[in-house]
Amino acid sequence: MRMRLFISLAAFASLMLGLMPSAKAQIGITVELNRLNYHQYEWVYARVHLRNYSGHPLAFGESNDLKGRLSFEIEDSKSDFVDKIGTDVPPLEGIILNRGEVKSIIVPISQYYKCVNPGKYTLRAVVEHSLFKEKYQSAPVSFNIITGVQMWERIVGVPDFIKKDPDSKIKTRKYRIESMFDGNNKVYYMIIEDDAKVYSVKRIGFEINNSTPLCEVDSLSRIHIIVQAGAKVFTYLRYDIDGKLEEKEVYFKTDTSPILVRNAEDGTLIVAGGRKARKDLDYQEVEDKTF
Incomplete structure (x- = not known):
């Protein structure tokens, strides 16, 4: 408890120091990230x-007198600046x-920035305003882009319900389950991709008691996943071929644990074993917040 309190106080002190003005600063600026490691x-x-340290109210708007801009300087492990995606910048108007x-x-x-190659990155936030001659920059923060450890994969055909071209070849995509350490926990990810594009990346759960997700694909190329969420709690997820979540249920272990069972005749999948969990009795719903 004392260690957690010390860390919290240290983080708060760091934030306050970043917001303290220098002799000439009109704006104090700090930046933080929601985790250390990213897939x-x-x-x-x-x-x-x-x-705002200017001594006056400061507004960000569209007129020349109110124009402001927030941008970032991001360096990769080779100290090269990361390219921007297009010309847009994070909006400050209003x-x-x-x-x-x-x-x-x-x-x-x-x-806004191409941070996809594995490696360590250093980020600084920069703010400017038409009322000030100088730009103001935050202290640097670092993060890592890493690849996960593959746990499971399956290549599936992409369903064509319209059949515009009956002679066209069947398109395929790949489901992958990977694990990685995000700086706090070991996390499981689901990735949907083909040779040209990544369609979806989802955080599906955490490693608990050395468990691994159970995965199967049904006759419509949808992926079904059961991942442990607690000592006796399991989450069932079903995603379509584009990564849209179609169904989510929470199960509780009884004499048996929930598993995926396939109907041999039509290829459908059901959850067998355990029972459906009761919210606020068997588990607490935790909102997945960015921060």
């Missing part, structure tokens, strides 16, 4: 804190900072 195709998110006020902005970094 290669997972989006990276940053939370930027802005504090933000008003009163004197001394702090506001926070969550930015999907991967929407």
Whole structure:
């Protein structure tokens, strides 16, 4: 408990120091990330804190007198700057900072910058405003892009219900289950891809008691997954070929654990064993927040 308190106080002190102004600073800026390690195709998110030290209210708008800009400088492990995706920047229009006020902005970094190659990255946030001559930069934070350890894979055909071209070849995609350490926990990911594109990356659960996800694909090329979520709690997930979650159920272990059972005649899959869990009695629903 003391160690957790010490870490929390240290993180708070670091944030406050970052927001303290230098002799000339008009805006204090700090940045934090939601985790240390990210899967290669997972989006990276940053939370930027802005504090107004100018002594005047500060508004970000579209007019020339109110124009402001938030950008990032990201260096890879070779100290090369990461390329931007297009020309868009995170929007600041509509933000008003009163004197001394702090506001926070969550930015999907991967929407604006190409952070996909495995390696270590260093990120700084930069803010500018038409009222100030100088740009203001945060202290650097680091993160890692890593590839997971493959646990399971299956190549499936992509269903064609319309059959526009009956002579065309069957398209295929690959389901993969990987595990990796995100800086706090060992996490399981589901990836859907083909040779040209990654269609979906989902965090499906955590490693508990050295368990591994149970996975099967049905006759419609949908993936069914059972992943342990607690000592006696299991989560069942069903995704379509594009990674859309179609069904989610929580099960509780009884004399038997839930497993996937296939109907040999039509290829459908059902969950057998255990029973459906009772929310707030057998488990607590935890919201998956970015921060």
